[in-house]
Amino acid sequence: MKERLLKKDNVKALCVSASDQWETYVPLEGFGGDVQFTKLDNEKRELSLDKLNLNYEILTVPPKVTVFPQLESLFRFQDEKISETVKPKAPILLFGLRACDVKGILFTDDFFKRNFEDIYYLNRSMNKLLVIVGCKHPLENCFCTSTKTGPFLESGFDLQLVDIGNKCLVEIGSEKGQEFVSSYGKFFDEASKDDVECSKIAKRDAEEAVRLRLDFEEAIKKFCDDKVPREIYERIAERCIYCGGCLYVCPTCTCFNVFDDIKASSGGRYRNWDACVFAGYTREASGHNPRFEKWLRTSRRYEHKLKYDYLTTGTSGCVGCGRCLSSCPVNIGISQVIEEVSKR
Amino acid sequence: MKNEYVPHPAIIESFQSESFDTKTFKVVFEDKALADSFDYKPGQFVQVSLLGVGEAPISITSSPSQKGFLELTIRAVGKLTRTIHELEPADKIYIRGPYGNSFPFEEVAGKDLYFIAGGIGLPPLRSVITSVFDRRGDFGKIKILYGAKTPYELCFKEELQSWKRMADTEVLLTVDEPDEGWKGNVGVVTTLWDKTDMAASCGAAFVCGPPVMIRFVIEKLLNSGFEDENIYITLERYMKCGIGKCGHCNIGEKFVCTDGPVFTYSQLKKFPDKERAIA
Amino acid sequence: MARVLTTCIYCGCGCGLYLESETCPERSRRDGMIVGSYPSRNHPVSKGALCVKGWNAYEFINKLDRLKAPLIKSNGGFEEVSWDIALEMVSRRLLKIKEKYGEEALGFLSSAKATNEENFLMMKLARAVFKTNNVDHCARLCHASTVVGLAATFGSGAMTNSINEFEDADLFLVTGSDTTEQHPLIGSRIINAVNDRGAGLIVVDPRKIELAKYATIYMAQDNGTDVAWINAMCNVIIKEGLYDKKYIEQRTENFEELKRTVEQYTPEYTEKITKIPRDLLVRAARLYAESKKAMIVYSMGITQHTTGVDNVKSLANLAMLTAHVGFASTGVNPLRGQNNVQGACDLGALPNVFSGYQQVTDDTARAKFEGMWKVKNLPSKPGLTVTEIFNEALKGNLKALYIMGENPVISDPDSNHIRKALEKLEFLAVNEIFLSDTAQYADVILPAGSFAEKDGTFTNTERRVERIRKAIEPVGQARPDWEILSEIARRCGYKGMDYSHPSQIMDEIAQLTPIYGGISYDRLDPFGLQWPCPSKEHPGTPYLHKDKFAKGKGSFLPCAYAAADELPDDEYNFVLSTGRIYWHWHTGTMSRRTSTLDREVPAGYVEINPKDAEKLKIKKGGRVKISSRRGEIETSAVVTEKVKEGSIFVPFHFSEAAANVLTNPAVDPVAKIPEYKVCAVKIEKI
Numbered sequence A: 001m002k003e004r005l006l007k008k009d010n011v012k013a014l015c016v017s018a019s020d021q022w023e024t025y026v027p028l029e030g031f032g033g034d035v036q037f038t039k040l041d042n043e044k045r046e047l048s049l050d051k052l053n054l055n056y057e058i059l060t061v062p063p064k065v066t067v068f069p070q071l072e073s074l075f076r077f078q079d080e081k082i083s084e085t086v087k088p089k090a091p092i093l094l095f096g097l098r099a100c101d102v103k104g105i106l107f108t109d110d111f112f113k114r115n116f117e118d119i120y121y122l123n124r125s126m127n128k129l130l131v132i133v134g135c136k137h138p139l140e141n142c143f144c145t146s147t148k149t150g151p152f153l154e155s156g157f158d159l160q161l162v163d164i165g166n167k168c169l170v171e172i173g174s175e176k177g178q179e180f181v182s183s184y185g186k187f188f189d190e191a192s193k194d195d196v197e198c199s200k201i202a203k204r205d206a207e208e209a210v211r212l213r214l215d216f217e218e219a220i221k222k223f224c225d226d227k228v229p230r231e232i233y234e235r236i237a238e239r240c241i242y243c244g245g246c247l248y249v250c251p252t253c254t255c256f257n258v259f260d261d262i263k264a265s266s267g268g269r270y271r272n273w274d275a276c277v278f279a280g281y282t283r284e285a286s287g288h289n290p291r292f293e294k295w296l297r298t299s300r301r302y303e304h305k306l307k308y309d310y311l312t313t314g315t316s317g318c319v320g321c322g323r324c325l326s327s328c329p330v331n332i333g334i335s336q337v338i339e340e341v342s343k344r
Numbered sequence B: 001m002k003n004e005y006v007p008h009p010a011i012i013e014s015f016q017s018e019s020f021d022t023k024t025f026k027v028v029f030e031d032k033a034l035a036d037s038f039d040y041k042p043g044q045f046v047q048v049s050l051l052g053v054g055e056a057p058i059s060i061t062s063s064p065s066q067k068g069f070l071e072l073t074i075r076a077v078g079k080l081t082r083t084i085h086e087l088e089p090a091d092k093i094y095i096r097g098p099y100g101n102s103f104p105f106e107e108v109a110g111k112d113l114y115f116i117a118g119g120i121g122l123p124p125l126r127s128v129i130t131s132v133f134d135r136r137g138d139f140g141k142i143k144i145l146y147g148a149k150t151p152y153e154l155c156f157k158e159e160l161q162s163w164k165r166m167a168d169t170e171v172l173l174t175v176d177e178p179d180e181g182w183k184g185n186v187g188v189v190t191t192l193w194d195k196t197d198m199a200a201s202c203g204a205a206f207v208c209g210p211p212v213m214i215r216f217v218i219e220k221l222l223n224s225g226f227e228d229e230n231i232y233i234t235l236e237r238y239m240k241c242g243i244g245k246c247g248h249c250n251i252g253e254k255f256v257c258t259d260g261p262v263f264t265y266s267q268l269k270k271f272p273d274k275e276r277a278i279a
Numbered sequence C: 001m002a003r004v005l006t007t008c009i010y011c012g013c014g015c016g017l018y019l020e021s022e023t024c025p026e027r028s029r030r031d032g033m034i035v036g037s038y039p040s041r042n043h044p045v046s047k048g049a050l051c052v053k054g055w056n057a058y059e060f061i062n063k064l065d066r067l068k069a070p071l072i073k074s075n076g077g078f079e080e081v082s083w084d085i086a087l088e089m090v091s092r093r094l095l096k097i098k099e100k101y102g103e104e105a106l107g108f109l110s111s112a113k114a115t116n117e118e119n120f121l122m123m124k125l126a127r128a129v130f131k132t133n134n135v136d137h138c139a140r141l142c143h144a145s146t147v148v149g150l151a152a153t154f155g156s157g158a159m160t161n162s163i164n165e166f167e168d169a170d171l172f173l174v175t176g177s178d179t180t181e182q183h184p185l186i187g188s189r190i191i192n193a194v195n196d197r198g199a200g201l202i203v204v205d206p207r208k209i210e211l212a213k214y215a216t217i218y219m220a221q222d223n224g225t226d227v228a229w230i231n232a233m234c235n236v237i238i239k240e241g242l243y244d245k246k247y248i249e250q251r252t253e254n255f256e257e258l259k260r261t262v263e264q265y266t267p268e269y270t271e272k273i274t275k276i277p278r279d280l281l282v283r284a285a286r287l288y289a290e291s292k293k294a295m296i297v298y299s300m301g302i303t304q305h306t307t308g309v310d311n312v313k314s315l316a317n318l319a320m321l322t323a324h325v326g327f328a329s330t331g332v333n334p335l336r337g338q339n340n341v342q343g344a345c346d347l348g349a350l351p352n353v354f355s356g357y358q359q360v361t362d363d364t365a366r367a368k369f370e371g372m373w374k375v376k377n378l379p380s381k382p383g384l385t386v387t388e389i390f391n392e393a394l395k396g397n398l399k400a401l402y403i404m405g406e407n408p409v410i411s412d413p414d415s416n417h418i419r420k421a422l423e424k425l426e427f428l429a430v431n432e433i434f435l436s437d438t439a440q441y442a443d444v445i446l447p448a449g450s451f452a453e454k455d456g457t458f459t460n461t462e463r464r465v466e467r468i469r470k471a472i473e474p475v476g477q478a479r480p481d482w483e484i485l486s487e488i489a490r491r492c493g494y495k496g497m498d499y500s501h502p503s504q505i506m507d508e509i510a511q512l513t514p515i516y517g518g519i520s521y522d523r524l525d526p527f528g529l530q531w532p533c534p535s536k537e538h539p540g541t542p543y544l545h546k547d548k549f550a551k552g553k554g555s556f557l558p559c560a561y562a563a564a565d566e567l568p569d570d571e572y573n574f575v576l577s578t579g580r581i582y583w584h585w586h587t588g589t590m591s592r593r594t595s596t597l598d599r600e601v602p603a604g605y606v607e608i609n610p611k612d613a614e615k616l617k618i619k620k621g622g623r624v625k626i627s628s629r630r631g632e633i634e635t636s637a638v639v640t641e642k643v644k645e646g647s648i649f650v651p652f653h654f655s656e657a658a659a660n661v662l663t664n665p666a667v668d669p670v671a672k673i674p675e676y677k678v679c680a681v682k683i684e685k686i
Helices: A008-018 A045-049 A099-113 A119-125 A175-183 A193-209 A216-224 A230-239 A294-313 A334-343 B032-037 B079-085 B119-134 B157-164 B189-195 B211-223 B265-269 C083-101 C116-129 C144-153 C163-168 C184-197 C210-214 C226-239 C245-251 C255-262 C267-274 C278-290 C308-321 C341-346 C363-373 C386-395 C415-424 C481-491 C502-512 C595-600 C610-616
Strands: A002-007 A023-029 A035-039 A071-078 A081-084 A092-097 A128-133 A159-163 A167-172 A256-263 A266-273 B008-019 B022-029 B045-050 B054-059 B070-075 B092-099 B112-118 B142-148 B169-175 B203-208 B231-234 B262-264 C002-007 C016-022 C033-039 C071-074 C077-080 C106-109 C171-175 C200-204 C217-219 C294-298 C332-334 C400-404 C427-432 C444-447 C456-459 C464-468 C574-579 C605-608 C623-627 C632-639 C647-651 C664-667 C679-685
Touching: A002 A008, A002 A193, A008 A023, A008 A045, A008 A092, A023 A045, A071 C033, A092 A099, A099 A119, A099 A128, A099 A294, A128 A175, A159 A175, A159 A193, A167 A175, A167 A193, A216 A294, A216 A334, A230 A294, A230 A334, A256 B054, A256 C595, A294 A334, B022 B032, B022 B092, B045 B070, B045 B079, B054 B070, B054 B079, B054 B119, B070 B079, B070 B119, B112 B119, B112 B189, B112 B211, B119 B142, B119 B157, B119 B203, B119 B231, B142 B157, B142 B189, B157 B169, B169 B189, B189 B211, B203 B211, B211 B231, B211 B265, B231 B265, B262 B265, C002 C464, C071 C083, C083 C106, C083 C400, C083 C427, C083 C444, C083 C481, C106 C116, C106 C386, C116 C341, C116 C363, C116 C456, C116 C481, C116 C502, C144 C308, C144 C332, C163 C184, C171 C184, C171 C278, C184 C200, C184 C210, C200 C210, C200 C278, C217 C278, C226 C255, C226 C267, C226 C278, C226 C308, C245 C308, C267 C278, C294 C308, C308 C332, C341 C456, C363 C502, C386 C415, C456 C502, C605 C610, C605 C623, C610 C632, C610 C679
Parallel strands: A023 A092, A092 A128, A128 A159, B112 B142, B112 B203, B142 B169, B203 B231, C106 C400, C171 C200, C171 C294, C200 C217, C294 C332, C400 C427, C427 C444, C574 C647, C605 C632
Antiparallel strands: A002 A167, A023 A035, A071 A081, A071 A266, A159 A167, A256 A266, B008 B022, B008 B092, B022 B070, B045 B054, B045 B092, B231 B262, C002 C016, C016 C033, C071 C077, C071 C444, C456 C464, C574 C679, C605 C647, C623 C632, C623 C679
């Protein structure tokens, strides 16, 4: 892997410059310390970048929202004439992602390409540059080392930044990344052997800082062998309040609902995020519901990530980000299920 | 890249009432080039919608050899289908597809074919049956076992009679609740096993109907000696996109819309019971 | 793409959420779309989570049937007109009716969904411009009993403690609150405390609510017998010496009267009234008294009765008896339903008080408001409540009504009576976002901006005054309610409502309202302040009555049990209770326009016990007809053990099977709150 160096002082200027050519998304701190992935508005970008925070704890909603919004229109119609509302392709720069979230995006990229191509997602996502800024301080719900999805990746990114003080070591992971570094060469410096050594130490420190350790492989094995007792699902199904939050915030969740809206003869067809824990998710028009019982939906929710994704793609659908637990009002998280199943 | 989600307008040419809540619509794509070129395989479905109302998967009941139009048998059971039932000839409807896998002709060439349907389960099979009759010589004996609640609710009443007249073809009908004129079998579809030889030395069975019926029919088929991989079942699930993206029709690691709706019993057996692949 | 931090529009939890907006190139500036809503991670209530309604709050805002232009009634339908014409019509008609019949012929219904600033302006419009105190809002229908009962006992009618204090409590006494359905982020905290920290839970509810499955003690009382079981708990606590003598001596008065009143409510006696087994009553009393950090949590099951005020006073008595007021993680916690019903009350959209609960009968208070508003002779007699307004309208005494963001046809008791009253009015004007059942009766409909289309503040149930922020321009020609109200005032010749931004309204509020004295927009970032916040340096108040009650000493106000107004008889042999469910919100104007919520529960239903269902041959999903002395509805049956035999429950969200067609408009004599929780009905299969 080739390396370069990016002084932290140059980061803002780099983003400003890049946003001329790329739709640039960066983590900006908003109210009360909430950090969100925000598109830089060309007019206000310098001002916005004052709030740039690459040391953020976690983005509440994962970056999938930039390519798969919570609500989008599929097409509009007026007097029976349909007009598509596909967003035109534009190059997007996602600067400041965490490794787990990049794994999430790679997963959803693969999903929306498989079989039929989903033009709405792919037009947004096909021309993008993924820049990881690796985690320094994993949170207590994080378990990326167990799922082998962080705090740093070996591949799958275009650039990976390792924080080594007042500068970052830049690992170039693809041709696109190389092109980017070349185009914006004036912001990058040579990386010394020392810098590389420091980055190795920083990576190791970050890995050791992950406190939650799970026997992920053992859990996957048990899921694939159908050795998960029904009682676990029943217990969770009873406690769950069916907010859908754990699935809405999951970097690899892709389910959606489709609905129409119309007034007089004009309207549109839209899609929005959906979650498999809702009873209506499988209820047919006749009223018949193959997953009527709550525990069946809970089992679906976990088996999709920990068994079926694995069977279909070879990797599980869980990237160890811990968001499901952070966003659950009743403190349920996939890490608890993994832990319990792996230990039984 | 094709936009799979945008439907194409089609005109309702005519419709026929099959029973009190079921109609078969004959539709033609507005765009002539599309109408002529639209091709599909028996067993596939299309996503049918009305703008501003919604969209639902409907099996194509006509056969691909019948060019230029599609026949869709629709039961009025929800908001969209009830609205479709209010439409008249010359009204517009929107269609995209075809989606799904299809009934496997190559695998069953030369075999005896057994079609077992219940109620609204016949329309998807009709596409296959018509296609089979187009190439009658490629297949062995044909038996069609079909049951509905009442004689009035049997779909394709005229066609059933014409099928009876085909070479080496048996059509057995049954109803749960007979009326005065009914002279045929009374009872569920499985009671027809007593009326004909169902021993399946080299047969393939195609099953479509309500979940409960499917379960009992499979039992009977297995007892009659059918092999797991020669029993084909069409599954139904709530669908939104039809292309394996929205997630609603998932069973295990499969989607009914892309990996199905036609599955063999050997495939369905692999799903854990709780997935309710078979009732 | 833009994003703002705002407060959820649904319940009184007041979760902080972000609204994401998009201006699409093919849509005009006045046609922005809200494309997402997700939680604030650091907000003290949401803490990164939301309930399903909050997660889907983005959807209804964009619906194409939003009201986008002013409408006037014409030829059995409605006709679009300009704002100029519509506003002229409203101001002219209201002035004319005032001239002809007097100001008592006017009524103003404010909105528990609108902002604090808008509620303030509505009551200012009624009082300063039209000189009437006939201003009220839907708190009358939900927590009017609380406002009266806790003001009388404690001196302040608000939730005493804060939502995060639930996380440290040792015991919860939850009664008349289906907390997991109605306040999910509070119900969740109870679930966590009970399951993860071993907190105790006493649930008292005639229906076996979700929370009951976690209960240490579950008591299913008969509807409307709450004073009895609460008195019984006091009885046991006093008898067994479990009360806090020192606290009672130092901080309360009137203990002897309580002791005398509750003497007859022995567990044996109370069991006969309430059907709660006596030993459960004893155990519950002991558990509550002996827990250090015990919180009483209640909602409509306590307040919506003809004895609502008595119910609230009794809970207050119980809490004072055991020194459970004035400390963290204790208290009497009425869970306010709407996103801003607390604020609507705080800001004086009530017939007897100005903002800050300052009485209209108080000369000093009136003088202060007259000074600030530059008017003379503000009305000094308390005005009509919501329930009285409709009665007077039907009698022909009240001629005109101006309703902002409320839907009485579905939310008020005895819908047929409400419809007749609305028909009888000479003039009805409505500010609305959708063409609701009530708006159908209007002469003029003014399209209002939703919560995503304006700045302002909401006050949640824990007295947190927090910001809502504008995410998109009001759709079509809609305008925020505060602009509409100001315009009407201006056209009526009043010059005191000239604001360019809601923050100015808040500045005026702060000057007039001691509990909001220190509130200004620059102090509300990021997550608001809890009142009382009397001055600019004050950090806000997490819990009330620390060291002393708001009125000095807390008063024990004991009550005798009295039965509900209409109990079952031979003809109407079932008890009907009404209420809410998780998936929908109140009259359904927003939640039924949200695809995920509508899909979960697309239609109304009635809960009936399996034994009753069997007797009446009612099957799951079968159609039934429910009739009361007020009217009848047809709906589908859900057969469940949740309801007792002889009881049924109908959620009131569904206009085609409206529960309030059946309910009894009998009210509490002081609070004037209707008895939604008990009336007599009959049910038959169709």
